Amino acid sequence: MFGPGSILGILGGGQLARMLALAAAPLGIRTHIYAPEAELPAADCVAAVTRAAYDDAAALEGFARSVDVISCEFENVPAAALALLESLRPVRPGHQAFDVAQDRAAEKRFVEALGIRPAPWRTVDSLAELEAAIDVLGLPAILKTRRMGYDGKGQVRLDSAAQAADALAGTGDGTGLILEGFVRFSAEFSIIVARGPDGAEAHYPPVENVHEGGILRQSRVPARGISAAHLEAATAMTVRIADALDYVGVLACEWFAADDGPVFNEMAPRVHNSGHWTIEGAQTSQFAQHVRAVCGLPLGPVRLMAPEVVMDNLLGTERDDWARLLAEGGAVHLYGKRDAAPGRKMGHVTWLKDG
Numbered sequence: 001m002f003g004p005g006s007i008l009g010i011l012g013g014g015q016l017a018r019m020l021a022l023a024a025a026p027l028g029i030r031t032h033i034y035a036p037e038a039e040l041p042a043a044d045c046v047a048a049v050t051r052a053a054y055d056d057a058a059a060l061e062g063f064a065r066s067v068d069v070i071s072c073e074f075e076n077v078p079a080a081a082l083a084l085l086e087s088l089r090p091v092r093p094g095h096q097a098f099d100v101a102q103d104r105a106a107e108k109r110f111v112e113a114l115g116i117r118p119a120p121w122r123t124v125d126s127l128a129e130l131e132a133a134i135d136v137l138g139l140p141a142i143l144k145t146r147r148m149g150y151d152g153k154g155q156v157r158l159d160s161a162a163q164a165a166d167a168l169a170g171t172g173d174g175t176g177l178i179l180e181g182f183v184r185f186s187a188e189f190s191i192i193v194a195r196g197p198d199g200a201e202a203h204y205p206p207v208e209n210v211h212e213g214g215i216l217r218q219s220r221v222p223a224r225g226i227s228a229a230h231l232e233a234a235t236a237m238t239v240r241i242a243d244a245l246d247y248v249g250v251l252a253c254e255w256f257a258a259d260d261g262p263v264f265n266e267m268a269p270r271v272h273n274s275g276h277w278t279i280e281g282a283q284t285s286q287f288a289q290h291v292r293a294v295c296g297l298p299l300g301p302v303r304l305m306a307p308e309v310v311m312d313n314l315l316g317t318e319r320d321d322w323a324r325l326l327a328e329g330g331a332v333h334l335y336g337k338r339d340a341a342p343g344r345k346m347g348h349v350t351w352l353k354d355g
Contacts, residue, residue: 002068002295004028009067009089011081013040013049015335015345016073016271019279021045023287029295034063041336042073054081064088071249071294075101075269076148092197092248092294097269100245104146104178104266111264114244116237118264119256120181130164130179137181143167146176155214183263185256187225190274191238192252194289194299201239202289202299204282206231207274209254215343219274220310221281226257234262241267250275250290273313273345278302280331280350281309306352319346 002008006029010017013035021031022045030047033040036054043049048066052059060081064070070091075098082095100110108118122133124143134141139161145154156167158179171177188211192204208223209216223231238253252272254265275286284292284300292299314321317340325332334347 001297002029003297006030006069006295007032007047007067008291008295009034009063009070010042010046010073011035011054011070011077011085012073013037013042014073015041015337017042018045018335019276019285019287019333020071020073020271020291023285024291027288027291027295027297029291032063032067034060039338044336054078057084060084061088069294071270071290072098073270090294093245093251093269094248097245097247097251101267101269102147104144107267108178108264110244111237111241111267114237114240116240116264117261119183121178124168124177124179125175127165127168130168130177131161133179134158134161134164137179140182142180142182143171144178144180145171146178183256183258185258185263187223187257188254188265189223189226189231189234189257190219190252190254190272191231191234192250192272192275192278192286193235193238193242194250194286194293195242195247196293196299197248197296199243200299201242202284202302203235203239204275204278204286204302205304206235207277209274213343215315215345216273216313217315218310218312219277220308221277221304222308230255230257230262237262237264245269249293250286273348274311276333276348277309277311277350279333280352281305281311306354308353310351310353312349312351313345314347314349316340316342316344316346322347325349 008031010033013033018041032048033042034050050063124130140159143156188209190207194202205221206223207219210218234255242251250271252268256263271286278285283303330349332349
């Protein structure tokens with residue numbers, strides 16, 4: 001157990017690390033971030049910063065020896081870095097979760113082995129394989145990179161077989177891809193669970209999500225537009241994933257609500273954008289819960305603090321509406337980023353509603 005006076009190391013220095021640091025402070029836990037980027041939104045809120053590459057073994061070793069336990073704010077930490085860190089300090093969640101989440105094909109095979117249904121898919125490493133996958137899955141379909149895609153990046157929608165060559169050319173060298181068959185669904189939702197080292201679990205209420213262009217625009221709880229049977233089934237399957245990985249920390253899984261039941265979309269082995277509402281909207285935020293879990297502390301209650309909670313992402317120059325949002329009663333969180341590029345997540349606002 002790592003309590004007051006301990007140091008939590010976080011790989012990554014973005015907004016998730018920033019909010020983790022803010023959640024750790026009331027527990028008397030300091031944070032030390034490790035990241036290579038020049039701009040680190042979390043740096044405003046942490047006790048220490050190591051700016052170094054993820055292949056810098058000496059810097060990784062120095063970082064590990066300066067902290068008590070390590071977690072990650074993003075899933076694409078290189079495997080060699082995780083292996084080195086795990087040899088020196090507890091890393092929670094462990095490398096197994098990252099092995100799965102870093103590769104879309106590995107992720108789909110993993111959930112299928114657990115009896116969980118993802119969207120229909122095929123691996124693609126050439127134009128011939130893409131054409132064969134189209135023949136099997138039909139169109140429309142989504143061509144995705146197996147690694148490093150997020151917020152709609154690294155994916156192309158195909159509506160015609162004539163688009164195949166251009167789509168393949170737009171993904172780099174045309175290898176390391178998957179084609180996903182189109183899933184007809186009525187809503188998108190996420191299930192967020194926390195799991196401690198002792199296997200204790202806490203389940204947040206399911207979250208209904210609205211995406212635009214592959215980017216999350218809004219999350220709301222309760223998820224009133226989705227059947228209770230779908231939500232119960234997806235929660236049970238998310239717990240199955242966490243247990244199979246012997247997971248420690250907060251895990252988010254995204255789902256499609258199809259007519260014949262929930263369809264798995266993807267998992268995030270970390271705190272998640274669709275859980276930001278928990279800062280004001282739940283008795284224990286996902287960030288405080290993750291800190292508790294990875295430090296081996298008791299998990300907190302997840303009771304809703306209002307009949308309805310809505311979170312809106314602030315993208316690009318929407319950040320500049322902060323004063324109006326505050327005046328209207330929103331709980332505004334700005335991430336300290338300088339460049340308000342279109343589609344970039346600059347902050348979020350949460351609304352507690354009477355329902």
